[in-house]
Amino acid sequence: MMGAHHQTPYLEFPEDIEQFESSSYWVPLCAQVREACEAHGFFLLQYDKVVPKTLRRDMLSAMRSLFDLPDETKCRYQNPKPYRSYSGKCPVAPLHESFGIDDPHKLDAARDFTDLMWPEGNPGFCETLHSINSKILELNSLIMKMIFESFGMGGEFKSHFQDSSTVFRIMKYRVPPPPSINDQGDGSAIGLVAHTDKNDLTILYQNDVQGLEVVPRDGDDEWVKVRVPEDAFIVIVGDALKAWSNGRLHAVKHRVVMSGDRDRYSCGLFSIPKEGAMIRVPAKLVDTDHPLRYRPFKFDDYVTYFVSNRRDDALEVYAGV
Numbered sequence: 001m002m003g004a005h006h007q008t009p010y011l012e013f014p015e016d017i018e019q020f021e022s023s024s025y026w027v028p029l030c031a032q033v034r035e036a037c038e039a040h041g042f043f044l045l046q047y048d049k050v051v052p053k054t055l056r057r058d059m060l061s062a063m064r065s066l067f068d069l070p071d072e073t074k075c076r077y078q079n080p081k082p083y084r085s086y087s088g089k090c091p092v093a094p095l096h097e098s099f100g101i102d103d104p105h106k107l108d109a110a111r112d113f114t115d116l117m118w119p120e121g122n123p124g125f126c127e128t129l130h131s132i133n134s135k136i137l138e139l140n141s142l143i144m145k146m147i148f149e150s151f152g153m154g155g156e157f158k159s160h161f162q163d164s165s166t167v168f169r170i171m172k173y174r175v176p177p178p179p180s181i182n183d184q185g186d187g188s189a190i191g192l193v194a195h196t197d198k199n200d201l202t203i204l205y206q207n208d209v210q211g212l213e214v215v216p217r218d219g220d221d222e223w224v225k226v227r228v229p230e231d232a233f234i235v236i237v238g239d240a241l242k243a244w245s246n247g248r249l250h251a252v253k254h255r256v257v258m259s260g261d262r263d264r265y266s267c268g269l270f271s272i273p274k275e276g277a278m279i280r281v282p283a284k285l286v287d288t289d290h291p292l293r294y295r296p297f298k299f300d301d302y303v304t305y306f307v308s309n310r311r312d313d314a315l316e317v318y319a320g321v
Helices: 017-022 026-039 053-067 107-117 123-150 154-162 239-244 299-309 314-319
Strands: 002-005 008-012 042-046 087-090 093-102 164-173 189-195 201-206 212-215 233-237 253-258 264-273
Touching: 008 026, 017 026, 026 042, 026 123, 053 123, 053 164, 053 264, 093 107, 107 123, 123 154, 123 164, 123 201, 123 264, 154 164, 164 189, 239 299, 239 314, 299 314
Parallel strands: 008 042
Antiparallel strands: 002 008, 042 233, 087 093, 093 164, 093 189, 164 264, 189 253, 201 233, 201 264, 212 253
């Protein structure tokens, strides 16, 4: 069912996943997913069948132990690809720390990261990291399939999914400094600067510390706070999926604003086109009402362009027709 949560699209998927796709509510729910992605560029999701609450809470506990490691240990994690290496105490986002791990649903990748952080071993962290990625990847596949089927393109989903990989990002936002030394003067501070995600689809999970803000599609650059219910996922459309859909799906601009006296933890699966993959608008999504908006482009080249330019309209400038 779909309802409003502070004017935010809020979906609940039924628990009987085994019969889900053959049920009477499959087609209407696919349409609701698409409508949320078109009108808002994101939605909140309650769905405990694939990713159990206990596993999500285990991941939050594991994240705390990771970020509690000494800085010199965390800085061991380096990767030449954008948004992977350990990042902390960056002047642009001083409250934010993060890691980006490629494909930890593969056990070797989860083990390599764990062994780097804990040379003495930490099998519990490794298992939790591997398990939650495997489960969220299932959820990502389900949502992407729903989007494709809502466009009448279910037959093309498999090839698109096989041409994708994932990055799992683990993030911490520290408590902001006191108002007396805070440039906003109200006890709040930017945790993560405004941006759109560059990938296909992002699925996030957080602790109960709020902070997410978005610019509604028709909001004239006015920021709106998003209240995320306990144990809900946040599903966000990225630039790659926006381009593939010929602009029908909206990549929402969002940021994190911190306040209060507790740290915020979040983690998320970012599905991305594989290295060398091309983003092309399917002919079926081009018509009189929807003229072609984006030329074909390599996703890697677009990310390289964005990292060098960092502008809000990067997709339009880089790939717009």
